[in-house]
Amino acid sequence: MARTAPRTGSTPTRDRVPPHPDLRTITLQQALEALVDPVRRQIVRALHAAGEDLPCGVIELPVGKSTATHHFHVLREAGLIRQHYVGTSRMNALRGEEFTERFPGLLEALVAAPEQL
Amino acid sequence: MARTAPRTGSTPTRDRVPPHPDLRTITLQQALEALVDPVRRQIVRALHAAGEDLPCGVIELPVGKSTATHHFHVLREAGLIRQHYVGTSRMNALRGEEFTERFPGLLEALVAAPEQL
DNA sequence: GTCAAACTTTGATTGCTGTCGTACTTCGAC
DNA sequence: GTCGAAGTACGACAGCAATCAAAGTTTGAC
Structure with missing residues (x-):
């Protein structure tokens, strides 16, 4: 499979800058579903504490890599983090202000x- | 079934003042699991808006009675509401201050x- | 080119939880 | 006493979400 369209020039196979939702489209339900998982809260706490972008790998999580990918995905879809690549590492930043x-006060109360x- | 023990005097079959947990024993995980359900948030919002005790029945919910009972139970176990009987009605009050x-700011942010x- | 590192994707599994209907209890009214 | 109203308890069921392992992709280093 991996039926990539004919590659032309430098376009990456998949979008290496994954889509980030507009915060206005995020529902409270979606936000809470993202934040109810303890592993995801651990990620949010780590990013909040770090105050800077962190690659997935440096955040110690009690789950396997594929599960971690899943959790980062959910957080991105919920508008909680922003992701971009640096080499093979995927950097993660909290979208705290947005x-x-x-949802005023929610993230603050949780951390x-x-x-x- | 319903093999009730021999009733003696005025003791009710089940405890009609159900156990209310000490807020100090409630974990953030438990609180969020309670609040992630939209029906339960609807209950919390209704109690918050009312500012007074409400019987289960007057809060319009999009679920059957047995499901509603389940949700009130979860909210009580999570330390979010206090329940007591008045006649056949079970009154519910938000344990907002406690x-x-x-969890400072959490309930406020949610409502x-x-x-x- | 090859290789390893860092993730991702896919598919399967498994456990939880929200839902319902039915039967039951408790209480107040009569 | 009987009756209805208001919930509760009990299974059962369905859907979802967290998890993993295995295979795949992308990049930088060599």
Whole structure:
């Protein structure tokens, strides 16, 4: 398979800059479904704490790589992170300000909340 | 079935004041799992808007009665509502202040968030 | 060119959870 | 007492979402 269209010049096989949704199209339902998973919250916390872009690989997660990919995908679709490639690494950044503009106080409350008892 | 123990005097069959958890035992995970369901958020919004206790029946929900019971149960277990009986009606109140003490800003952000596009 | 690193894609599995209908309980009214 | 209203309990079922392993893609280094 991988029936790529005839390659012309430097166009990558797939879009290496994946689509990022407009925050105005994100529903509260979608945002909460993204944030209810503890692994995804761990990612959000790591990005928030880092304050800079991080490649997927440097965020320690208790799941396999394919599952991690899945989680990053969900976060991107929910408008929580922005992704772009640097070499073979996919860099991730929190879309904190945009998200807060859409859902004021939500991200702040979550990163501030105690994660365990 | 319904093999109730021999009733003695006025003791109700089941505890008519169901157990309410201490907010300190509620995890963020539990709170979010409760709040991720749109029907349950609808209940929370209704109680928040009413500002007073409401019986289950007066909150219009797009589900059957047994499902509604389930949702109230989940909200109670997550420390979001307090329930007590008045006659055959079960009254529900938001545990807003206690919840906010445990997870500052979370409930506020959710009730303030736009629910649809 | 080859190779390894870093992800991604696909397909399968598995467990959870929201839903319902039915039967049951409790209470107030009569 | 009987009856209806308001919920609850109990299975059962269906759909979804998290997970993994295996194979594939893309890039930079050599």
